[in-house]
Amino acid sequence: MINEIKRLESLARTLDMDADERTILLEQVTAYSQRFLDDIPGEPTYSSNDSREIYESPLTEEGINIDQALTLLKNNVDRSGINTTSGRFLGCIPGGGLFPSALGDYLAAVSNRYAGHVFASPGAVQIENMLLQWMASAVGYPETALGNLTSGGSTANLLAIVAARDAYGVEGAKLDRSVVYFTEHVHHSVDKALHMAGLSRCIRHEVAVDDNYRMDAKKLEMAIVSDQMAGLKPWLIVASAGTTNTGSVDPLPEIASIAAAHDLWFHADGAYGAFFVLCPEGRTALGGLVSSDSLVLDPHKTLFLPYGSGAVLVKDGSKLYASQNWEAAYMQDIPDNLEEVSPADLSFELTKHFRGLRLWLPLKLYGLAPLRAALSEKIHLARYFHDRIRQTNGFEAGPAPDLSIVTYRYRPPRGDVDEFNLRLVKAIQEEGRVFVSSTRVNGRIILRAAIVSFRTHLDEIEETLDALKRNARHLIEKDH
């Protein structure tokens, strides 16, 4: 038996690398990362390359060396699909990925602190709670607010909706009569969250939008009143604090008063937009956020973090706690600490990555000022882009941007407008220098530029405008 244990031990011990082995890995990974970051300005924003080498290199009993692993990454991962680290990438909602965040992840993984419970790592929990308190105070939430760092906005929306469900006791026979209000521009993760929360039987009332794609508050109130008269139970309003599609901010102050007057839970989905409260222009656009009952923010969008960071806040934190705090025999040695609430009591996630560090490190190293400036800059760039599009022959601009997403489209002299715009966006994406995307609003194809990355500055915007004009001209010439 001892011999067998020793034999196994000698192989198992290779898992625990010594300093020299670690140095080799660190040097190679550092060199690779430096090259990756230095090369960003020249790299395409999109590559259709779909190599199958990952499948052709299966997991085997013996490992490969770091060079080989990095080559696989470089050829198969880093150079295929969309490149969201590029400042010329204006599709989806790209954050860019602040470098110190990568180091935060690294440190969190090295020390492997258990950030779920205050007993396990008081410091890690303090970091998480301090970040959430900072977010809460940035939107003006009182000290009663509690929250959680999540993997992203979808998880955060789910936690908020479940807390709202539990606070209002929406279950059983009530389900079929309970009504949820949002607009057609609500993020699909809200619909998914309702589904996952067992709320599919609730009635969804889609409220009309105005010309700026914002929820029409009058129509919201009318809908609530008529639903009440029909014997239904209006329960939840999900407002978008910046829609993904067009960046529009629903009229939050009006929605807040309507929610208060009719006793509805007011959830604000600010996965894209909420962090703009950190700059003056955004703070103006987002007035009323403070009156929401719960809020979602995505640091991996508008705090420029790499993917894997969302956050939920619930103004009356006891409602989130009541909804997520659970007991289990194998956790009985962990004492309750009501001074410092544990993340695991505010989420369905128990063991999770020490997420706080990837946010805390960049905020501490940079300070807040450059982040505020970058957010202001994005809003100004969006306004500038919108002005320039309006003045460019052949293009028509959508409404003035509320935050940093601009919608527009090209009007060709003849032919199908939707089809032309789809071809235009495809031509630009295939060219690979800049990346803009299309969407459908009111049944029409429109183009959008999401100006979010911390690497997007005036030069990248000028290049995007040039690419739009150049490609539109080419297509028109081809059609002749």
Ligand SMILES: *Cc1c(COP(=O)(O)O)cnc(C)c1O
């Ligand atoms: C991105 C987004 C979400 C979903 O967030 P993930 O982080 O992608 O899960 C939800 N709502 C809005 C408004 C978003 O922009």
